[in-house]
Amino acid sequence: MTLPPLAHRVGTVAAGLLGLAVLASCVMVVDPAEVAVVYRFGAVDRTLGAGLGFRLPVVESSERIRVTEVRRVELPRRRLLTADTNLVDVELIVQFSVADPVLFALVHADPEAVVAAEVDAAANAQVAEMGVDALLTTGRTELQQAVMDAAQRSLDALATGVRLVAIDVRSLAPPDAVVNAFNDVSSAKGDQETTRLAADAYASKVLPDVRGKAAQLEQEALSGAAQLDARADGDIARFQALLPAWRAERAATRTQLRGELWATIGEKATIKVVPPGTELRLPDAR
């Protein structure tokens, strides 16, 4: 049986095209952000990294997993009980990436749901371990770290192939119903500080004042002493000056002194000399 030349040629071209198509289906390009898991007869055979990869037709199939991408799960806000049976509202955001693409593809139907559940449980347990004051003041970082560690342990035990990148505490606050009471504590802290500062201000005014006063007292005492000394100098100088004359001739010296005194009295005071026996009437002291 011989085919007409045209049909023969068409057949050759078709066979060639079919061959090319089969070859093309063997080649796969793996994106740098991906890892391809190759299954042969349904079982995992190998993984392919970025670049050109080969896959047998029919007997092999493949699945691409994005591994570099950081995935994000936002957990709904939860009202949690603390160790001292207070309530706090907690809202977390989880970021994770794929550490093991084979586990990630095979083990769990919905790895994101597993991540959400395990982080939720870890947060619930960690908050139950901590007191409300610790949580709301310094506990944020501790909560993040503890939740991340606990959830990662669970996810590892469950062979999820997931690596947690970060747990962000979007909000951590007392419930709205009691938020005023918590704010009042903050303002009381502020009041405490204000009161203390006012007292400090008082102390830092009183002490310099009194130091100034003390210095003044000291200066006054010194100048008083100097005056006393100076007067003694003057008095004694006068005494010494008069002494030789006095010793030589007492009456003359006394007369001279009396003269000086009268001169001084005359300068300063008004003198009235009355006959002996005159009654004196002093003006009323008032």
Added chain:
Amino acid sequence: MANVRALALGALPLALLAASVFTLDAREVAVVTSFGAPVRTLLEPGLYMRAPWPLHEVVRCDARARVLEVAPTELLTSDKKNLVVEAFAIWRVADPQKFLEAAGGVAAAEAQLGDLVTSRVAAAIGKVELQDVLAVDSTTGDLLPASVRTDVATTAAERFGVEVLDVRLRHVGLPLQNEQSIYERMRAERLRIANAYRSEGEEQATTIRARADREAAEILAKAEREAAFVTAKAAETAALRYAEAYRADPALYELLGALDAYERTLGEDTVLVLPSDGGFFEALDRGPE
């Protein structure tokens, strides 16, 4: 025609082969049944042989683990506190034959597993007080004791061929009506703390003021003492010098002292009224001759 017959003869074994071979994916497990009766359980992925339909049938199950979210349940602790507890379980089909017989499918299995988890969690929480519910079990890192997980896992495996990988509480909360009493207590406690801060502030302020006042009084007292000392010292020195002068000549000393007294008595508006025979200047007139 001969060609067609040859083709048909060749295709028949191929079709038979195609109907007798199947693959099991890594994410599946399967049971091969013959007229409904299980023949083989397949747990590993790969290429398998079977008798063609209708002799054998392959029933596949998803072998991946699933998260079962158990609906929130209100439970009582042993100290009669109400709690709203939300648990979850992670499970997968381990024995497809038992799973298909006992549960039939995912929905039915999850309903049964949910009931099992709820009852075991309720039993565990009913045994302890609220404070102990909030205590983390060190072996599981969770609020549930490890026994709950092992109990659920054993029972689920026996009853419906399911492997339970994890059971945890994702939320322990209070019923809405009980939150109010917690809020009351929280408010009272905050008020106490706020008052404590304020009175601590007053206390510190009073202490600081009192300390400052005491220091001020001390500084002043010290200064006064020193001033008095300086004055006394000066007075002492002066007195010694005066005494020395006195010893040199008591009469002159007294005379000068009296003169001094007279001078110091005088002011601008002093009026001296003297009887003509008076003894005011006696000191001057009298004297040792």
